Amino acid sequence: MSKQRTMAVLTEIHETSERAAFGSIHHFCEELAAYARKRGLLFYVSSPALYLEGVGYQWTESGWSKRDVPPADVVYNRLHSRKLERSPLFAELLARLAEENGMIFNHRFLHKWEVHCHFERHEYLHPHLPKTALWSGQHTLEAFLGAFPSVFLKPIYGSQGRGIFCLQHSDDGICLRHSTSASTAVYRSMDALASALRQQIRTPMIIQQGLELRTLDGRPVDFRLLCHRVRHNDWRVTSAVARIAPPGQFVANLARGGELMAVNDVLRKWCTRADAFQQKQLLKEIALESAVVLASESEGLYGEFGVDLAIDIHGQPWIIEVNTKPSKQTNMAASCQSVRPSAKAIIDYSLTLMEEKE
CATH class of the missing domain: 3.30.720 (Signal recognition particle alu RNA binding heterodimer, srp9/1)
Known part of the structure; x- marks a missing residue:
C-alpha cells in the first residue's frame, strides 16, 4: 500500500488550554485543510518545535486537533519571524527534512536590498525599478x-x-x-x-x-498582485487588489489603515475601459516577470510572492516591493468564497512537487 501524501504548514502557534491559533493565517489554514482533503492530502499545521517532535494540528469537524503526525513530503513555510528562521531550531528542522527527503518552499524571507539586486541583474525590469x-x-x-x-x-x-x-x-x-x-x-x-x-x-x-504616483482624492494608490507557482518556473496571478492610503498618509498597507478597492474600479477612474484593460495586463506581466526572476535567482524554493506595484502620473508602472510571506487578508472576495484561488494554488503546487519527486 502506498504512503499517503502529506503536507504541513509551518508557522507560529499560540496554544491555550481551549484552542490553538495560527495568527493572521488561521482562517487561511482552514481553507488549505478543506482543499487538501478534496485532493486526498494528509494536511496539518505545525511549528518548528512541534514538527521535530512529530506533532501537528489537523482540522476536524470540531476544530483543530493536536495529534502525532508523520513527516511531511512538502512543507509550506509561513513563519513570520526572521529571527526564528535564523535560529538553530530552524536549522535542525531543515536538516531533518533533508534526512527524510522532504521539501520546503517559501524557503526564507528575502530582504528588500537582495530583492533589488536580483531585479537589477535583469535589464528588462530596469524601466520599472526606482533608483x-x-x-x-x-x-x-x-x-x-x-x-x-x-x-x-x-x-x-x-x-x-x-x-x-x-x-x-x-x-x-x-x-x-x-x-x-x-x-x-x-x-x-x-x-x-x-x-x-x-x-x-x-x-x-x-x-x-520617490515617485509621483497616481492618486484617488489625493491619496496614493498601489496594487498588490499575488503570484503563485504552477510548476517549474511557470507562474500565474491568483488575485489583484488596489490599496489606497489613508488620508494624510503615504503608505497604502492595510496594516497602516489602507483601503481595498477592485483594480478595475481604480483604473477606470484614471483612463478609458480599453486603456484600463491594457494597464492591468501590463501590471500582471511585470508581476509575473518579477516572480520568475526572484524564483530563479534566490536560493531554495519559492511558491508565492506578493508583488506591490504602482503607477505614476505619466502612466509608468513601478515595482515598489515584493513580499515573500504575503498577507492572506487582501482578497476582497474572501467572504463569499469557501476556498480562495490562492489556497488552491498552494495545495496544487505542493502536489506538483510531490509528483515531480516521485
Whole structure:
C-alpha cells in the first residue's frame, strides 16, 4: 500500500488550554485543510518545535486537533519571524527534512536590498525599478535629494509599511515624515536632517527614489498582485487588489489603515475601459516577470510572492516591493468564497512537487 501524501504548514502557534491559533493565517489554514482533503492530502499545521517532535494540528469537524503526525513530503513555510528562521531550531528542522527527503518552499524571507539586486541583474525590469541604494549616511542622502524631489528610506527587513521615512523638498527646507506618525518635521540644513535620521535609524535601510504616483482624492494608490507557482518556473496571478492610503498618509498597507478597492474600479477612474484593460495586463506581466526572476535567482524554493506595484502620473508602472510571506487578508472576495484561488494554488503546487519527486 502506498504512503499517503502529506503536507504541513509551518508557522507560529499560540496554544491555550481551549484552542490553538495560527495568527493572521488561521482562517487561511482552514481553507488549505478543506482543499487538501478534496485532493486526498494528509494536511496539518505545525511549528518548528512541534514538527521535530512529530506533532501537528489537523482540522476536524470540531476544530483543530493536536495529534502525532508523520513527516511531511512538502512543507509550506509561513513563519513570520526572521529571527526564528535564523535560529538553530530552524536549522535542525531543515536538516531533518533533508534526512527524510522532504521539501520546503517559501524557503526564507528575502530582504528588500537582495530583492533589488536580483531585479537589477535583469535589464528588462530596469524601466520599472526606482533608483535604489543602501543607506550609508549623509553622502547618499545628499546624492538622492539632489537628484529627486522626494526620497524614501525603508528598513531592508521591514514589513507592513512600518519604519519608512519620506523626505521631500519644500520652500522651508526638507520635510521629514514617518509612516507611523502624523507629524512632520522640517529641517533647513542637510547636517541637521542627517543628524536627526542617525538618532532614529537603528537597522539597515535602503534609500529609494520617490515617485509621483497616481492618486484617488489625493491619496496614493498601489496594487498588490499575488503570484503563485504552477510548476517549474511557470507562474500565474491568483488575485489583484488596489490599496489606497489613508488620508494624510503615504503608505497604502492595510496594516497602516489602507483601503481595498477592485483594480478595475481604480483604473477606470484614471483612463478609458480599453486603456484600463491594457494597464492591468501590463501590471500582471511585470508581476509575473518579477516572480520568475526572484524564483530563479534566490536560493531554495519559492511558491508565492506578493508583488506591490504602482503607477505614476505619466502612466509608468513601478515595482515598489515584493513580499515573500504575503498577507492572506487582501482578497476582497474572501467572504463569499469557501476556498480562495490562492489556497488552491498552494495545495496544487505542493502536489506538483510531490509528483515531480516521485
